[in-house]
Amino acid sequence: MRPRQWTKNLFVFAGVVFSKNAFNPEMLWTSIAAFVIFCLLSSGVYLINDIVDIEKDRQHPKKKNRPLAAGKISVKGAISAAILLSAAALAGAFAISPALGGLSALYFSLMVLYSFYLKQVIILDVFTIASGFVIRVVAGTEAIQVYLSPWVVMCTAFLALFIALGKRRNEMKLLGNGAQNHRNTLESYTLPLIDQMISIVTASTMVTYFLYTFKSGQSLASMATVPFVLFGLFRYLYLVYSENSGGSPEEIILTDRPLQVDLVLWIIISMALIY
Template structure:
């Protein structure tokens, strides 16, 4: 296979969106279970979800190939442009999904079940849910929750209620921000790219955003308060709360209608909250915030493990 052909096949898998699957590492991080076993288990779950998600990206591009070829940007996608043949894409999707399911079930029932539920969710989302107001956002958030559950199953970690609530709130937040950015971009371009956007409005999404933002911050704050509320194993995790606050507010800024309009006037890269996986890679302040949160968390974990803090 030639180098250009190999690149086209890799691009068809949408590797930039694999950052979504990093959620599988949330369970060991939140549980402070950082070990060789948890790292390898999390890595396995990450790879399997990358394979499963890529299989559906391929299938989506196959089903949408006719409309994509009429689109000024999507026509450059590997399948729409003809760089990747449809029979080849079908074979790739089947191999990736079957492999992910087989290895997942072989590793553990929980991991296999998470991948199977994710696959069923993707089928339901593409056939119906993405066209149904509110349920489309819930479906998007459910995908993140399944990723977190897979990470716990692969590492034999028992999920806490605060972890599940925080993950659910954060996932809903990302889904609402995605729709908010899509709606604003559609208005700027003079046409709505998704039929479900006709049922949304910026005031409605802003009210929904307010509810889940409060839920995200409150559940994380309670979890980080420590063992007295059955949260983190140390109350020193409260030190990470400022990073979460800044990250949430920064993400809101990037999806703000006026900010999107300003960025579109200045360049062609505005409105990236339509694609959450690209925000983390493209926005330096947000990326630095995530890195600072990880560094602080590992520092607290190190100090606690060696008895410097309780």
């Protein structure tokens, strides 16, 4: 179920935070419910993904230790758990609102399609990963029925592409000549191509965030968070290129102290400016 990767579902809270409703009890509890739903739903997707990739994961130096690849749990048990978790999550989503239910179903369908097919298509694979983050943000907004700036959605999309490309680069460096045996698209990607794409997405992320702060606040104070975002992007690039990290973004967030401090400071300053 990969509990460490549930940190990705925190994007669900973007709606309640940036709409200035973080201290509205009803909306906050609805957002928490949406977060739990996406944790269950993503867990079901991870199980399906690991079932599909069980043989390829056994050829990966780290993924070979996953329970299914290591033979610690049965495929039949994993299928049962995936069905139960996904069904419970979708039922809960539709119980909250039809919009949240529809977006949850869209996320689940897209991620299952990714597990079986889209992960094998160059460029579409990273676009699909980014779409998952965008759907989380929109779902959190629809759950509490508030307006969210399109700039937030754009920032999320570019940031997700940035993380996904870093993950692909790490896989290529880690697996070397055997990379295509783990993931077919890695045979089509090249390090210069991925590096060029990362450069484009990094610049796009920064420019989009800068424009968002200007549009939302239209004062110098609203741009106070820009240096922290810039440091976060540069720190992540350092870890990807110099430390050969990036294969597990959630591990970086949970273990890298400078990035954690930067993230906490960004949250504090952002909350102070918004509220």
